[in-house]
Amino acid sequence: MDREQPHGLTKLLGIELVEAEEGYVVLTGTATPDVYNMLGIAHGGFAATLLDSACGLAATSALPDASHCVTLEVKVAYHAAITEDAGELRAIGNVLSLTRRTAYAEAKLVDANGKLYGSATSTLYIAPQRT
Numbered sequence: 222m223d224r225e226q227p228h229g230l231t232k233l234l235g236i237e238l239v240e241a242e243e244g245y246v247v248l249t250g251t252a253t254p255d256v257y258n259m260l261g262i263a264h265g266g267f268a269a270t271l272l273d274s275a276c277g278l279a280a281t282s283a284l285p286d287a288s289h290c291v292t293l294e295v296k297v298a299y300h301a302a303i304t305e306d307a308g309e310l311r312a313i314g315n316v317l318s319l320t321r322r323t324a325y326a327e328a329k330l331v332d333a334n335g336k337l338y339g340s341a342t343s344t345l346y347i348a349p350q351r352t
């Protein structure tokens with residue numbers, strides 16, 4: 222599971238992997254003012270990063286160890302503005318289908334009460350060997 226731990230941007234944003242099963246992960250993250258835009262709400266890239274990562278890690282968790290995947294395209298929907306008041310958010314990623322070369326995944330971003338802030342669907346390319 223080491224390869225599924227946050228790196229780089231996700232680490233910078235304080236995103237953590239808290240649950241992982243085959244084809245399923247949960248990431249957490251909190252929108253501090255550091256990620257706000259000029260409107261005083263979280264920049265869309267914050268939710269997009271959580272959702273893209275949840276899709277990507279859900280797909281990764283369903284692959285053999287030697288394989289990895291990259292996002293080919295991701296569609297993000299923003300259902301409610303995010304501020305620090307939302308508290309810790311959970312990005313729940315699920316793989317919906319896998320072929321030899323592609324994965325299709327979805328993710329939802331919710332607060333502790335289950336309020337939906339964002340959702341995404343993603344198509345990923347599966348590479349047979351890690352690069």
Ligand SMILES: CC(C)(COP(=O)(O)OP(=O)(O)OC[C@H]1O[C@@H](n2cnc3c(N)ncnc32)[C@H](O)[C@@H]1OP(=O)(O)O)[C@@H](O)C(=O)NCCC(=O)NCCSC(=O)Cc1ccccc1
Pocket residue numbers: 273274276277278281290291292293322346
């Ligand atoms: C690898 C590839 C997609 C393609 O390799 P290239 O060398 O350019 O081309 P090559 O000819 O070798 O093609 C190989 C195979 O690919 C296929 N194919 C190509 N395009 C498409 C298409 N649009 N749609 C469908 N299939 C397509 C093509 O037909 C061929 O199929 P074949 O094998 O013959 O059956 C490359 O363009 C790339 O890296 N893109 C950037 C991706 C990226 O950076 N994403 C963001 C980072 S991920 C992230 O942050 C989230 C995350 C977090 C955690 C964990 C996981 C995820």
